[in-house]
Amino acid sequence: xxxxxxxxxxxxxxxxxxxxxxxxxxxxxxxxxxxxxxxxxxxxxxxxxxxxxxxxxxxxxxxxxxxxxxxxxxxxxxxxxxxxxxxxxxxxxxxxxxxxxxxxxxxxxxxxxxxxxxxxxxxxxxxxxxxxxxxxxxxxxxxxxxxxxxxxxxxxxxxxxxxxxxxxxxxxxxxxxxxxxxxxxxxxxxxxxxxxxxxxxxxxxxxxxxxxxxxxxxxxxxxxxxxxxxxxxxxxxxxxxxxxxxxxxxxxxxxxxxxxxxxxxxxxxxxxxxxxxxxxxxxxxxxxxxxxxxxxxxxxxxxxxxxxxxxxxxxxxxxxxxxxxxxxxxxxxxxxxxxxxxxxxxxxxxxxxxxxxxxxxxxxxxxx
Amino acid sequence: xxxxxxxxxxxxxxxxxxxxxxxxxxxxxxxxxxxxxxxxxxxxxxxxxxxxxxxxxxxxxxxxxxxxxxxxxxxxxxxxxxxxxxxxxxxxxxxxxxxxxxxxxxxxxxxxxxxxxxxxxxxxxxxxxxxxxxxxxxxxxxxxxxxxxxxxxxxxxxxxxxxxxxxxxxxxxxxxxxxxxxxxxxxxxxxxxxxxxxxxxxxxxxxxxxxxxxxxxxxxxxxxxxxxxxxxxxxxxxxxxxxxxxxxxxxxxxxxxxxxxxxxxxxxxxxxxxxxxxxxxxxxxxxxxxxxxxxxxxxxxxxxxx
Amino acid sequence: xxxxxxxxxxxxxxxxxxxxxxxxxxxxxxxxxxxxxxxxxxxxxxxxxxxxxxxxxxxxxxxxxxxxxxxxxxxxxxxxxxxxxxxxxxxxxxxxxxxxxxxxxxxxxxxxxxxxxxxxxxxxxxxxxxxxxxxxxxxxxxxxxxxxxxxxxxxxxxxxxxxxxxxxxxxxxxxxxxxxxxxxxxxxxxxxxxxxxxxxxxxxxxxxxxxxxxxxxxxxxxxxxxxxxxxxxxxxxxxxxxxxxx
Numbered sequence: 013x014x015x016x017x018x019x020x021x022x023x024x025x026x027x028x029x030x031x032x033x034x035x036x037x038x039x040x041x042x043x044x045x046x047x048x049x050x051x052x053x054x055x056x057x058x059x060x061x062x063x064x065x066x067x068x069x070x071x072x073x074x075x076x077x078x079x080x081x082x083x084x085x086x087x088x089x090x091x092x093x094x095x096x097x098x099x100x101x102x103x104x105x106x107x108x109x110x111x112x113x114x115x116x117x118x119x120x121x122x123x124x125x126x127x128x129x130x131x132x133x134x135x136x137x138x139x140x141x142x143x144x145x146x147x148x149x150x151x152x153x154x155x156x157x158x159x160x161x162x163x164x165x166x167x168x169x170x171x172x173x174x175x176x177x178x179x180x181x182x183x184x185x186x187x188x189x190x191x192x193x194x195x196x197x198x199x200x201x202x203x204x205x206x207x208x209x210x211x212x213x214x215x216x217x218x219x220x221x222x223x224x225x226x227x228x229x230x231x232x233x234x235x236x237x238x239x240x241x242x243x244x245x246x247x248x249x250x251x252x253x254x255x256x257x258x259x260x261x262x263x264x265x266x267x268x269x270x271x272x273x274x275x276x277x278x279x280x281x282x283x284x285x286x287x288x289x290x291x292x293x294x295x296x297x298x299x300x301x302x303x304x305x306x307x308x309x310x311x312x313x314x315x316x317x318x319x320x321x322x323x324x325x326x327x328x329x330x331x332x333x334x335x336x337x338x339x340x341x342x343x344x345x346x347x348x349x350x351x352x353x354x355x356x357x358x359x360x361x362x363x364x365x366x367x368x369x370x371x372x373x374x375x376x377x378x379x380x
Numbered sequence: 381x382x383x384x385x386x387x388x389x390x391x392x393x394x395x396x397x398x399x400x401x402x403x404x405x406x407x408x409x410x411x412x413x414x415x416x417x418x419x420x421x422x423x424x425x426x427x428x429x430x431x432x433x434x435x436x437x438x439x440x441x442x443x444x445x446x447x448x449x450x451x452x453x454x455x456x457x458x459x460x461x462x463x464x465x466x467x468x469x470x471x472x473x474x475x476x477x478x479x480x481x482x483x484x485x486x487x488x489x490x491x492x493x494x495x496x497x498x499x500x501x502x503x504x505x506x507x508x509x510x511x512x513x514x515x516x517x518x519x520x521x522x523x524x525x526x527x528x529x530x531x532x533x534x535x536x537x538x539x540x541x542x543x544x545x546x547x548x549x550x551x552x553x554x555x556x557x558x559x560x561x562x563x564x565x566x567x568x569x570x571x572x573x574x575x576x577x578x579x580x581x582x583x584x585x586x587x588x589x590x591x592x593x594x595x596x597x598x599x600x601x602x603x604x605x606x607x608x609x610x611x612x613x614x615x616x617x618x619x620x621x622x623x624x625x626x627x628x629x630x631x632x633x634x635x636x637x638x639x640x641x642x643x644x645x646x647x648x649x650x651x652x653x654x655x656x657x658x659x660x661x662x663x664x665x666x667x668x669x670x671x672x673x674x675x676x677x678x679x680x681x682x683x684x685x686x
Numbered sequence: 687x688x689x690x691x692x693x694x695x696x697x698x699x700x701x702x703x704x705x706x707x708x709x710x711x712x713x714x715x716x717x718x719x720x721x722x723x724x725x726x727x728x729x730x731x732x733x734x735x736x737x738x739x740x741x742x743x744x745x746x747x748x749x750x751x752x753x754x755x756x757x758x759x760x761x762x763x764x765x766x767x768x769x770x771x772x773x774x775x776x777x778x779x780x781x782x783x784x785x786x787x788x789x790x791x792x793x794x795x796x797x798x799x800x801x802x803x804x805x806x807x808x809x810x811x812x813x814x815x816x817x818x819x820x821x822x823x824x825x826x827x828x829x830x831x832x833x834x835x836x837x838x839x840x841x842x843x844x845x846x847x848x849x850x851x852x853x854x855x856x857x858x859x860x861x862x863x864x865x866x867x868x869x870x871x872x873x874x875x876x877x878x879x880x881x882x883x884x885x886x887x888x889x890x891x892x893x894x895x896x897x898x899x900x901x902x903x904x905x906x907x908x909x910x911x912x913x914x915x916x917x918x919x920x921x922x923x924x925x926x927x928x929x930x931x932x
Contacts, residue, residue, distance in 0.1 A: 014484055014487075015484050015485055015487065018480070018481055018484035018485070019481075019484075019485075022470070022473065022477070022481050025472070025473060025477065026470070026472055026473075029472045030472065213468065213470075213471070214464050214466040214467070214468030215468050215469065215470060217434060217462075217464045217468055218462065218464065218468050218469075218482070218527075219485065220433075220434055220457075221432045221433065221434060221457055221460065221462045222457060222482075222485045222486055223454060223457045223458045223486065223487065224485050377453065378433065378434050378435060378436060379429060379434040379435055418854075419825070419826070419852060419853055419854030419855070419857075420824075420825040420826075420852035420853065420854075421824050421825055422854075516726055516727045517726040517727070518726060540852075543851065543852060544726075544771075544848070544851055544880065545726060545880070546724070546725040546726045546880055546925065547725075547880065547882055547918060547921050547922060547925070548725055548921070548922060548925040548926055548928070549725070549726060550880075551922065572851070572852045572853075573881075574855060575918075587854065616866075616887075617866050617869075617870055620863070620866065633855075633856070633859045634859050634862055634887060635883060636882075636883040636886035636887075636916060636917070637886040637905060637906070675855050678854075678855050679855050679856055682854065682855070682856055683856070
C-alpha cells in the first residue's frame, strides 16, 4: 500500500513539474471552452438582411421593423429589383433577403393567402437554415397575432418548438462535446505518454526488476490521471454554468458519476496504447488519430450521426465518445435521470472492462 | 555454490537473424567482483537482461542465487540490484525523491538500509534537493548505485556503469565497488574499458556473443604469452606504416606512445626490429620485449576468432 | 611560423553565474592532432561548441580557420567537420545514402558526390554493406563511416567528440589510423576522449580542469612535467583537484 502511495506521489510530481503537461491539462479545457463559447459560436446574431419590398404598405413596414428589432437581424439595405439579390449575396453583405410581394397587406387580410419569399445563402447551409428558421418564426408570430383577432374557420396552426433549447443556444451542444473531447484526449494521451516515457527513459527497466506487480504499476499510473481528469470535468462544468450560463438540468451527482466512468474508459484505452507502443511520439500519434479523430467525427457533436451512411452509423457504435456524449446531453440538457442512460452506461462499463482487461494482459512482465 | 550460474545461454533477435549470445556459460562465486569485458555489441546487455529476468533466453539455463531466471522471476526480483547501461532514474525528481521512491518500490526505507549506501550517499547529499537531470555524470552514477543498493540486494548487476565517465570518476566508482565487496555483495559488472579488468576478481572477455576467455587477469595474461615488443621511433606516422609492411611482423597496434608488435618467429625479435627500422630510415628507435596487457590479449583473441 | 588554425585568447563563456569556460588561451597548428581532455563538466563541450560556431562566447577572442567566432560563425561551419558519439548517422538510411546526404549538405556536386562515395566505400572496404541500413552495422563501423563523412568535404579542421567510446580495441586503433591519415593530408584534428592511451596518440594535449586549461604540452612533455609514466597518471593528478562536475 505504501508503494502505491509513493507511486502516486511521484506521478503527481512529474505532472506538476512539467509545464507542458500542466498547460495541456488545465489550459486546454479553458481555451476550448472559451473558443467554442465565444469565438466559434454557431449562434446567429445580428445577421444582415436585405429587403425587397414591392408592397410598401403598413403590414410590410411593420414586419420590416420587427425583423430589424430582433436580436438576430439587422436590416442592412433595401433593394429595388430582383437583379440586385444575387449581387448582395455575391458581395457577402447579407445572409438573408426577404421579398414582400405587391399588395401584401391586402392579400393577407382578404384572401388569407400570401407568399413572402425568404432567400438564404446556402453556401453555408447550417447558418442559412438557422437564419431562415428565425425569420419564419417572426412571420409566424405575426400571423398568430392576426389569427387571434379574427377567428378563421379553416385555419390550421403549425407550431415548431425547439425543445430543451428554445433559444437554440449552441453551448447546449458544445459543452458536452468539449467535455467528451477533452476527457478522451487527456485520459488516453496523458496516461499512455507517461507510461511510454518510462520505457523510453529506461526507468521501466528498473521498475520491472523490482518486486512491484504489473497490476500495481498500471493502477498507480491510472489514479493520478483519473484525479486530474476529474478536475478538468469540474473546470468545464464551472465554466459552463458561470461563464456561459448553461444550467445543469439533471442530477449533478449522476453527471459526475458518469464522467468518472468515462474517465476510466479513456484511461484504460491509454493503458492499452502504452502496452503496445514504445515511443512517446507514437503514443501521442495513436491518441490523436486513433481516439480524437473518431471522437470528433462519431460522437454526434460535430456531425449528426443520423445523416451518415449505414456503415458509418454502425461504426459509430464502437466509439466510446458517442455514448458519453449522449449521456452528458441527456443529463445536462434534457435533465433526464439514470433510467434513461442505463443502456449507454452499460455499454461504457463493458468497454472499460474489455480495454482494461486487454491492457493488463498485455502489460509485459519482461522487456520483450 | 555459484551465486550466478550461466549454462549455454543463447539469445537471438529479429527472429533468429541476429545472434546476441552464443552458448555462453560461466559461474560467479559468492562475494566475487566479476567483470564482463567487451566492446559495444558484444552481448553484455542482453546477458544482464536475462540474468535480471527482463529477457527470456532462447536456450540454456541461468540461475541467480539458486533461483531460475525464467521460473523464479518474482523471487529473483526481490534479491537483485540492477543498474542499466543508460541512466535510468527520474530526471524530474530530486536525489532524495528518487532514492525514497526506489526504496518504497522495493518495500523498504532509506533509513533501514542507510548503512549500505552511507559512504556513497554522503558525497551527493549536499545536493539532495537537486533534480537528477541536473547532476553531473559522476553524481548520476553514484545516485544510480545508491538506488540499486537501497534494498540490500544479494547480487548487484551493473551494466557499463563507467561508460562515458572521466578517468577520475571511474576510479572513484571502482573504489566504491571494492568497499561493497567487503560487505559480501556479489557484483557482476560490465565495461568496455579493458584497463578496468585489473579491478575485478575474475573477468570474462566477451566479443560477438562469445566468451573468449574467463579467469583471473594474471592467469589470462599468463596463458597468452606472446612474442610482444614495444617499439618507438621519432616519426610516429611513418613508423606505423613501416611496421605493417614486412611479412615477418604478425601484428602492429598503437598502444599509447608506443607500437605493440608481434613477430612470427620468436628468435632475435629485438635485433630484427632494430635492423629493419634502421634500414627504413628511422631514428631514436627503442624496442623492448614486454608482457602483454589485457588489451593485447583481447586483440589477439579477436584476431584468432575472426 | 604558419598561421594557427585555431586561436583563442582569454576565451570565456558564462551561463548566469556559472563560468563554464574560464579565460582559455591556446593555439592549434594546421595538421596537428590536438587532444582536448578534461573531466566530465570541465567545460570541454562548451569550448568545443564555441569553436564550432554553435555558441557565442561571453568574452575573449577566438578564431577558427581564420574566422571570428562572434561574427563569422557561418563561414566557420563551412570550414569544419564535426562528429560525436551521440549524433553520427541516420540509422534508417543506407551507408551510401548517408554519405550522399552529408556530402550534399556541404554542397558537393552530383558527380563529385558519386565519385567520392565510391572512393570512400572502396577505402572502408564496405562493398557488401554499402546498401545496408546503417542501423544494422556494428558501432565501430558506424564511427568509421561517420568520421569519413565528417571529412568528406575536406574541412580545415575536424572536431571529434569522444569518437571511440565503447568501440572494440582493434576498431579503435583502425579509427586512429584514419585520424593519422587525415592529419597527414593536412586536416587539423581536434579530439576529446576518455581513453588515456589515446591521449598519447595526439601531437599535443590540453587538460581542462574547472573551466580552465590546467596543462598543455606534448604527451611526453606532460609526463615529464608531472613526473608520470603515462597520461593516466597525469590526468589523475590534475583532475583530482577538480571542484565541480557538470
